[in-house]
Amino acid sequence: MAERKGMEVSIAIAEAASVCDVDVVAAYPITPQTHVVEHLSELVADGELDAEFVPVESEHAAMSACCGSAAAGARTFTATASQGLALMHEILFIASSCRLPMVMVVANRALSGPINIWNDHSDVMTERDVGWVQLFAENGQEAVDLVIQAHKISEDKRVVLPVMVNFDGFILSHMIEPIELPTREMVKEYLPPFEPAQRLDIDNPISIGPVGMPTVYTEAKMAGEAALRNSYGPIVEAFDEFGEKFGRRYRPVETYKSEDAEVLLVTMGSISETAMSWIDAKRAQGEKVGLVRFRMWRPLPTQDFKKAIANAKVLTVIDRHFSPGGAGGPVAQEIKYMLYGDEKRVPVVECVAGLGGRDIEFEDFDKMYETSVAVKGGAPVPPFELVQVRGGHYGEV
Amino acid sequence: MEKFNVYAARLLPKEDFVATGHRACQGCAEVLAMRLVHKALGRNTIVASATGCMEIISSPYPESAWKLPWIHIAFENSASVASGIEAGYKALMRKGRYPERKINIVAYGGDGATADIGLQFVSGAMERGHDMIYVCYDNEAYMNTGIQRSSSTPLGASTTTSPSGRQSIGQQTWKKNVPEIMVAHNIPYMATINPSYPFDLHRKVRKAAETPGPAYLHAYSCCPTGWRMRPDLAVQIGRLAVETGAFPLYEVENGKYTINEPVDEFRPLRDYLKPQGRFRHMTDETIDIVEARLHAEYRALQAKARANQEEK
Numbered sequence: 001m002a003e004r005k006g007m008e009v010s011i012a013i014a015e016a017a018s019v020c021d022v023d024v025v026a027a028y029p030i031t032p033q034t035h036v037v038e039h040l041s042e043l044v045a046d047g048e049l050d051a052e053f054v055p056v057e058s059e060h061a062a063m064s065a066c067c068g069s070a071a072a073g074a075r076t077f078t079a080t081a082s083q084g085l086a087l088m089h090e091i092l093f094i095a096s097s098c099r100l101p102m103v104m105v106v107a108n109r110a111l112s113g114p115i116n117i118w119n120d121h122s123d124v125m126t127e128r129d130v131g132w133v134q135l136f137a138e139n140g141q142e143a144v145d146l147v148i149q150a151h152k153i154s155e156d157k158r159v160v161l162p163v164m165v166n167f168d169g170f171i172l173s174h175m176i177e178p179i180e181l182p183t184r185e186m187v188k189e190y191l192p193p194f195e196p197a198q199r200l201d202i203d204n205p206i207s208i209g210p211v212g213m214p215t216v217y218t219e220a221k222m223a224g225e226a227a228l229r230n231s232y233g234p235i236v237e238a239f240d241e242f243g244e245k246f247g248r249r250y251r252p253v254e255t256y257k258s259e260d261a262e263v264l265l266v267t268m269g270s271i272s273e274t275a276m277s278w279i280d281a282k283r284a285q286g287e288k289v290g291l292v293r294f295r296m297w298r299p300l301p302t303q304d305f306k307k308a309i310a311n312a313k314v315l316t317v318i319d320r321h322f323s324p325g326g327a328g329g330p331v332a333q334e335i336k337y338m339l340y341g342d343e344k345r346v347p348v349v350e351c352v353a354g355l356g357g358r359d360i361e362f363e364d365f366d367k368m369y370e371t372s373v374a375v376k377g378g379a380p381v382p383p384f385e386l387v388q389v390r391g392g393h394y395g396e397v
Numbered sequence: 398m399e400k401f402n403v404y405a406a407r408l409l410p411k412e413d414f415v416a417t418g419h420r421a422c423q424g425c426a427e428v429l430a431m432r433l434v435h436k437a438l439g440r441n442t443i444v445a446s447a448t449g450c451m452e453i454i455s456s457p458y459p460e461s462a463w464k465l466p467w468i469h470i471a472f473e474n475s476a477s478v479a480s481g482i483e484a485g486y487k488a489l490m491r492k493g494r495y496p497e498r499k500i501n502i503v504a505y506g507g508d509g510a511t512a513d514i515g516l517q518f519v520s521g522a523m524e525r526g527h528d529m530i531y532v533c534y535d536n537e538a539y540m541n542t543g544i545q546r547s548s549s550t551p552l553g554a555s556t557t558t559s560p561s562g563r564q565s566i567g568q569q570t571w572k573k574n575v576p577e578i579m580v581a582h583n584i585p586y587m588a589t590i591n592p593s594y595p596f597d598l599h600r601k602v603r604k605a606a607e608t609p610g611p612a613y614l615h616a617y618s619c620c621p622t623g624w625r626m627r628p629d630l631a632v633q634i635g636r637l638a639v640e641t642g643a644f645p646l647y648e649v650e651n652g653k654y655t656i657n658e659p660v661d662e663f664r665p666l667r668d669y670l671k672p673q674g675r676f677r678h679m680t681d682e683t684i685d686i687v688e689a690r691l692h693a694e695y696r697a698l699q700a701k702a703r704a705n706q707e708e709k
Binding site: 023024026050051052054055056057058060061062064065066067068069070071072073074076090091094098193199200201202204205206207208209210211212213216 | 440441442443445446452453456457458459460461463464465466467468469470471473474477478479480481482483484485486487488489491492494495498500517518520521524525
């Protein structure tokens with residue numbers, strides 16, 4: 001077993017990429033991701049990681065270079081956040097459509113404007129439809145472990161898709177945590193050298209990224225959809241094998257004190273840990289409350305989620321982003337989609353909180369819980385709410 | 398370096414890597430330039446394409462005109478994609494996971510992809526020193542979307558977004574000098590090429606391939622459709638472009654300028670403009686201004702070449 005050491009989570013993520021023996025890192029600095037790429041360039045400069053560090057001139061170029069590097073058959077890693085992810089937007093679709101395996105960590109940060117460098121999920125949620133596998137970490141250890149598993153998933157010949165690992169900016173990226181960093185030898189057993197399913201090879205020329213006419217575009221889209229949906233099995237296998245080797249077992253949907261819970265919180269990312277502390281406090285008062293959280297966001301683990309919430313009377317969904325002028329928070333939207341066909345639909349209380357780095361505190365949970373308990377008692381389900389906003393809502397529309 | 402001093406048609410390689418049957422227009426000298434570039438580069442080449450005419454005419458799935466490994470990601474970023482390919486193979490070869498061999502990594506884009514939307518990407522790739530070649534196939538407008546002006550469109554040309562009219566001479570700005578912008582990156586090799594001069598083109602492409610580090614080639618690419626001219630004049634117009642001083646052929650090796658196909662006495666610019674419908678509306682006054690400026694630029698180029706000569 002590897003040693004547990006206190007280290008900054010960003011540094012630990014860079015070390016995780018390093019023990020994966022990545023071949024190419026193409027990245028551009030952006031707060032709060034910078035320490036990840038800084039440390040990777042240090043590792044390369046010191047000869048501890050034998051890789052090409054490509055210091056590109058923008059995130060768009062970073063993702064473009066990653067496409068080239070993955071197409072060459074090299075193990076490819078990058079990291080970004082917020083505006084950087086938004087700048088990559090165009091290329092994210094193409095990376096998945098061309099079936100280019102790579103791993104990107106996203107230090108989740110609010111999108112401008114107003115400009116704000118702190119944490120929420122507006123960056124990743126606006127990239128929901130890019131066709132990538134999308135995973136969420138809730139602490140530093142999970143982020144490290146997910147980077148290693150992400151390479152395994154991405155390169156699996158049954159998957160061959162890019163994988164995004166989300167971890168909360170500042171709240172995790174700049175936190176010093178006790179981390180158990182697997183050694184390179186241990187990782188090599190789990191993650192053998194990358195053997196690409198196809199590559200740009202002068203001995204066997206192929207064309208990647210040709211024009212898809214209306215006669216083939218739909219089929220190409222279906223192929224991508226099938227690849228992403230079918231990645232579920234290999235992802236769970238990668239989680240299980242990691243659990244056996246490293247002793248930490250991951251699941252597509254994680255639960256906490258959920259079995260007998262009447263009110264179930266649904267979260268993603270680091271607020272899950274605050275939620276757990278709050279749940280412990282509530283449980284001590286005899287309240288039947290629990291937590292469900294998505295580790296896997298794409299592909300959407302519908303069956304796991306429905307199993308996890310089977311006994312709940314109310315779901316309290318905490319979104320870190322919302323669709324302006326639209327249907328509220330993205331996580332709540334998708335949960336409602338999953339529940340729509342059910343005979344007895346569990347009510348969903350939609351809360352949007354923790355925008356642009358605002359802490360979600362026990363009092364916020366209390367407030368959301370109060371609404372949820374009222375709904376459980378038969379009160380009408382309120383429209384989605386920015387629970388922490390000062391000055392009240394906009395009123396009737 | 399200079400292994401290819403003597404050229405004759407029968408001495409050029411027979412093999413082509415851009416196959417026939419592609420969907421380019423009649424008389425397209427852009428695809429001609431591309432075919433000649435890849436004839437010169439040969440089999441050990443990986444190509445990153447920008448979106449544009451050369452992408453759509455060569456890759457309508459399930460067809461491909463490419464006998465080489467070829468990738469297309471998006472419009473503006475072929476230089477970055479090629480950076481990644483180069484970095485990938487460099488790492489794999491160093492780590493012993495791919496056999497050591499010389500691979501030409503080539504990115505290409507049109508003038509829109511190079512001078513406008515992709516300028517940052519080309520600049521980044523050249524500045525970082527990747528061992529790669531970037532080729533700009535310059536047909537002087539956004540032809541793929543239907544002849545819109547770019548910053549590489551010459552002054553006076555009528556396009557669909559710089560139309561000539563009662564209040565307009567057509568394109569109102571001078572052609573952006575991308576070759577000189579690339580020279581300013583201090584790259585080891587920059588050359589302008591023109592498929593109407595196939596031997597000069599072949600020699601320069603070979604030189605670009607043999608130069609370690611980044612090389613930039615700027616290819617004059619006549620587009621009869623967009624220039625509103627007879628397709629059978631495509632090669633002839635390319636020669637007129639050089640003979641009138643509209644598109645000088647030159648190369649810059651580690652900062653040293655050489656003019657190729659030097660012109661002692663310019664042919665009148667009108668000989669070049671007249672066959673092209675895009676210049677049909679130009680007044681004598683505008684033509685004179687353009688001609689004077691082209692000559693002045695040519696003299697400036699000659700001065701740089703002479704200065705290098707004297708240093709030697």
